Amino acid sequence: xTQTIKVALAGxxxxxxxxxxxxxxxxxxxxxxxxxxxLDKTRExxxxxxxxxxxxxxxxxxxxxxxxxxILCTPTQ
Numbered sequence: 061x062t063q064t065i066k067v068a069l070a071g072x073x074x075x076x077x078x079x080x081x082x083x084x085x086x087x088x089x090x091x092x093x094x095x096x097x098x099l100d101k102t103r104e105x106x107x108x109x110x111x112x113x114x115x116x117x118x119x120x121x122x123x124x125x126x127x128x129x130x131i132l133c134t135p136t137q
Contacts, residue, residue: 065089068121071133072096072105079133080109093121 067083069076069091076096083089093113096102102114113124121127 062088066092066126066128067131068093068095068118068124068127068129069111069131069133070095070118070121071135072098072102073133073135075135076133077105079131080105084109092126093124095121 065088067089069079069083072094073096080091083091091109091111093115094102094106094109094111095115095118096105097116099114099116102116106112106114113121115121118130121130
């Protein structure tokens with residue numbers, strides 16, 4: 061039996077969306093939380109990818125018991 065890796069992804073911009081496009085093609089990986097600065101945009105992106113939890117605070121995602129890993133897709137600066 062394969063266990064699903066549940067991921068929080070920080071960054072709902074172009075780089076984050078590229079990651080989301082790739083992740084949806086990987087069996088056994090599910091994005092369960094999306095973090096970004098603009099809550100309305102983050103909700104919009106989350107709705108497109110079926111992500112149930114959105115926030116503007118990384119700490120909110122890190123506090124979730126179902127998050128196994130975090131992918132940072134934020135600007136370099």
